[in-house]
Amino acid sequence: MIENNYFDDNQDLMDFFQYAVDWPEIVAAYELGFKDNKKYQETSDENLMYAPSTVDEAVEMYKMTLTSVGDIAGNFLAPRASKMDDTGLKFANGQVTFPAEMIEVYEKLKEAGVFAYGMNRKYGGLGQGSTVTSILNELLARGDGAFAIAIGCLNLAETVERFGDAEMIKEWVPKMAAGDVFGAMALTEPNYGSDLPNVQTKAFQDENGHWRLTGTKRFITHGCGFADYPAVILTLARTGSTTSGAKGLSFFLVESKDVEIAGIEKKLGLHCSPTCEVVYDNAPAQIIGKEGFGLVRYAMGMMNTARLSIASQSMGIAAAAYGEAHKYAGEREQFGKLIKTIPAVDKMLSRMDREMYAMRCLLYEAARSVDLYYWKTTDMEHQGMDAREIRKDEQIKVWDKLATFFTPLAKYYNSELCNSIAYDTIQIHGGSGFTEEYDAARIYRDARITNIYEGTTQMQVHAIIGGVAAGMSDNGYVRDYIEGELKRFTPSKELLAVRELFEKAAALYKTIDGSDNKEYRAFEAVESAARFVNGMLMERNAERMPADKQERYKAMAQAYHLDSKAQIQANLIKLEAAQAA
Numbered sequence: 189m190i191e192n193n194y195f196d197d198n199q200d201l202m203d204f205f206q207y208a209v210d211w212p213e214i215v216a217a218y219e220l221g222f223k224d225n226k227k228y229q230e231t232s233d234e235n236l237m238y239a240p241s242t243v244d245e246a247v248e249m250y251k252m253t254l255t256s257v258g259d260i261a262g263n264f265l266a267p268r269a270s271k272m273d274d275t276g277l278k279f280a281n282g283q284v285t286f287p288a289e290m291i292e293v294y295e296k297l298k299e300a301g302v303f304a305y306g307m308n309r310k311y312g313g314l315g316q317g318s319t320v321t322s323i324l325n326e327l328l329a330r331g332d333g334a335f336a337i338a339i340g341c342l343n344l345a346e347t348v349e350r351f352g353d354a355e356m357i358k359e360w361v362p363k364m365a366a367g368d369v370f371g372a373m374a375l376t377e378p379n380y381g382s383d384l385p386n387v388q389t390k391a392f393q394d395e396n397g398h399w400r401l402t403g404t405k406r407f408i409t410h411g412c413g414f415a416d417y418p419a420v421i422l423t424l425a426r427t428g429s430t431t432s433g434a435k436g437l438s439f440f441l442v443e444s445k446d447v448e449i450a451g452i453e454k455k456l457g458l459h460c461s462p463t464c465e466v467v468y469d470n471a472p473a474q475i476i477g478k479e480g481f482g483l484v485r486y487a488m489g490m491m492n493t494a495r496l497s498i499a500s501q502s503m504g505i506a507a508a509a510y511g512e513a514h515k516y517a518g519e520r521e522q523f524g525k526l527i528k529t530i531p532a533v534d535k536m537l538s539r540m541d542r543e544m545y546a547m548r549c550l551l552y553e554a555a556r557s558v559d560l561y562y563w564k565t566t567d568m569e570h571q572g573m574d575a576r577e578i579r580k581d582e583q584i585k586v587w588d589k590l591a592t593f594f595t596p597l598a599k600y601y602n603s604e605l606c607n608s609i610a611y612d613t614i615q616i617h618g619g620s621g622f623t624e625e626y627d628a629a630r631i632y633r634d635a636r637i638t639n640i641y642e643g644t645t646q647m648q649v650h651a652i653i654g655g656v657a658a659g660m661s662d663n664g665y666v667r668d669y670i671e672g673e674l675k676r677f678t679p680s681k682e683l684l685a686v687r688e689l690f691e692k693a694a695a696l697y698k699t700i701d702g703s704d705n706k707e708y709r710a711f712e713a714v715e716s717a718a719r720f721v722n723g724m725l726m727e728r729n730a731e732r733m734p735a736d737k738q739e740r741y742k743a744m745a746q747a748y749h750l751d752s753k754a755q756i757q758a759n760l761i762k763l764e765a766a767q768a769a
C-alpha cells in the first residue's frame with residue numbers, strides 16, 4: 189500500500205477542501221451562530237474549549253483533524269491492512285478475537301482523540317458536520333475498509349444522542365465519545381434483510397414494566413463490541429402484532445453483555461470486521477423514543493447517516509484502488525514501455541480518475557444537503573420543538589427533502605463505481621492482481637460489500653426514484669434545485685445536451701404503465717439522473733478552482749459528459765421500449 193499522509197498526498201481532495209467546498213455555508217449550518225464557543229465563554233466547559241468562533245478558525249480546526257487522521261490512516265493503518273486481513277478474526281466460546289494490529293491502530297486513534305467525529309463536543313466528541321466526517325471516513329477507508337467500519341459503528345453514538353432521552357445520553361454517549369463503548373446496529377434477521385418492515389424480533393414488557401427482547405439478528409457488525417470494549421446494540425424489534433408491519437416496530441438499546449454472540453460469518457472480504465449472529469433471549473432493553481416509530485423515524489434516521497458513511501467508505505476504497513493501479517502502471521513495463529503509456533491502460537486510468545471526481549462531487553453534495561438541514565433540526569428538537577413546527581423552517585424543508593434524494597443517490601453511485609474501479613485495478617495489475625501478493629485483491633474483495641449493506645443498490649433505487657419522477661415535475665424539488673445550481677456557474681453546451689437527454693428519460697419514465705414495468709426500468713431513470721447531476725456538479729466545482737487548475741477538472745467533466753450521453757441514450761432506448769410494451 190502507498191504510505192503517506194492520505195489527506196495532503198491527495199491533490200484532488202486538497203483542491204476540494206480548499207476551493208470547492210463552500211465553507212461559510214457549511215460552517216454556518218453546523219456551528220449555528222458559533223453557539224458552542226459562546227457557551228464556552230459563559231461556562232468554561234472544557235469539552236467546548238476548542239469550539240471555533242469564526243469560519244476561518246473552524247476550517248483550520250477541521251484541517252488539523254484531517255491532517256492528523258490522514259497521517260494515521262496512511263502511515264500507520266495502511267501498512268498494517270494486509271496483515272490484519274490475513275490474520276482475520278477468531279471466534280470461540282462466544283468471544284471474538286481481533287488481530288493485534290487492529291487494536292494497535294485503534295489505540296493510536298484513541299490517543300489522538302480523533303475518532304468521535306459524529307458526536308457533539310459537549311459529550312466529548314469532535315463536533316464536526318457531515319462534510320468533514322465524510323472526508324475523515326474516506327481517509328480511514330483508504331487505509332482499510334474494515335477498520336473504517338469499526339469507527340463508523342462507534343459513531344452510532346450520534347443516533348443515541350439524537351433520539352435517546354437525557355438519562356440514556358448521559359449514560360452512554362460520553363463513554364462512546366471516549367472510545368470505551370462501541371456501537372452496533374441490529375436490523376437484519378435471517379428471514380428479513382431488505383424487507384425490514386417485517387422483522388420479527390419480539391419486544392415485550394415484563395411484570396415490572398421493563399422491556400425485554402427475544403429473537404435473532406443476523407449480520408450485525410460489531411455486535412460483539414471491539415476487543416475488550418463492549419457495545420450498545422441499537423435494535424429494531426416488534427412491539428405490535430406479528431403482522432403489524434412498520435408501524436409495529438420500535439427501537440431499543442441493548443447491552444452486548446446481555447446477548448449471546450452465536451457466531452461470526454466467514455466472508456469474501458472485510459476479514460477483520462466481525463459480522464455477528466446475535467441471539468436475544470429475554471434480553472433487557474431500553475426503549476429509544478416513542479413506541480411504533482422504530483423503523484420510520486429512528487432506524488431510517490440512523491440508516492441515512494450510515495448510507496452517507498458507506499458512500500464515503502466507497503470513495504476511500506476507490507482512492508486506495510486507484511492509487512495502487514496508478515503506481516503499478518507507472519512501474520510495469522510491457523513491449524518495452526510503461527503500461528500506463530499504452531492507450532488501453534491509459535483509458536482505464538483516466539476513466540477511474542474522472543469517475544472519482546464525479547463520486548467526490550456527489551458525496552460532498554450529499555453531505556452538504558445533510559449539513560444544511562440536520563444540525564438545525566436536531567438543535568430545534570433538543571429545544572423541545574415538534575416536527576410540524578420544525579418543518580415550517582423553509583431551509584429545513586427544502587434540504588431535508590434533497591437529503592433524502594442525495595443520500596441514496598451517493599450510496600448507490602459511489603458503491604457501484606467503487607466496485608468498478610476496484611475491478612479495473614485488478615485488470616491493470618494483470619495476473620498479479622489475481623494474487624494476494626498485491627493489495628489490489630484485498631481492495632477488490634472489500635469493495636464488494638459496499639453496494640450490498642445499508643440497503644442494496646436495488647433498494648437505493650426505490651428510495652431515489654420519487655426524486656426523479658415527482659421531484660422533476662414542474663416546481664418539483666429536484667427541478668428547483670437543478671435550476672438554482674445551474675445559475676451558480678456557466679454550464680457548457682455539452683452539459684445542457686446531457687440535461688436534455690435526462691429530461692427525456694425522466695419524462696419517459698413517468699409515462700410507463702404498470703407498477704412492475706415501472707419498477708423494472710427505475711434503474712435506467714435513476715442512472716440518467718445521476719449522470720446529469722454529477723456532470724453539473726463537476727462543472728460547478730471546476731469553476732470554483734483557481735485558473736491554473738480549472739483545465740484538468742473541466743476536461744474531466746467533458747469526458748464524463750461524453751460517457752453520459754452514450755449511457756443515457758442507451759437508457760432512452762430501453763425506456764422507450766418499456767413505454768411501447
Ligand SMILES: Cc1cc2nc3c(=O)[nH]c(=O)nc-3n(C[C@H](O)[C@H](O)[C@H](O)COP(=O)(O)OP(=O)(O)OC[C@H]3O[C@@H](n4cnc5c(N)ncnc54)[C@H](O)[C@@H]3O)c2cc1C
Nearest residue numbers: 373374375376381382407408409463640641642643644646
Ligand atoms: C458484511 C456485512 C455487514 C452487515 N452489517 C449489518 C449491520 O451492522 N446491521 C444490520 O442490521 N445488517 C447488516 N448487514 C445486512 C445487510 O444490510 C443486508 O445483507 C442487506 O440489507 C441485504 O439484505 P439480505 O442479505 O437479506 O438480502 P435480500 O433482502 O434477501 O436481497 C437479495 C436480493 O434481492 C434484491 N431485493 C430484495 N428485495 C427487493 C426489492 N423490494 N426490490 C428490488 N430488489 C430487491 C436485493 O437487492 C438483492 O439483490 C450486513 C451484511 C453484511 C454482508
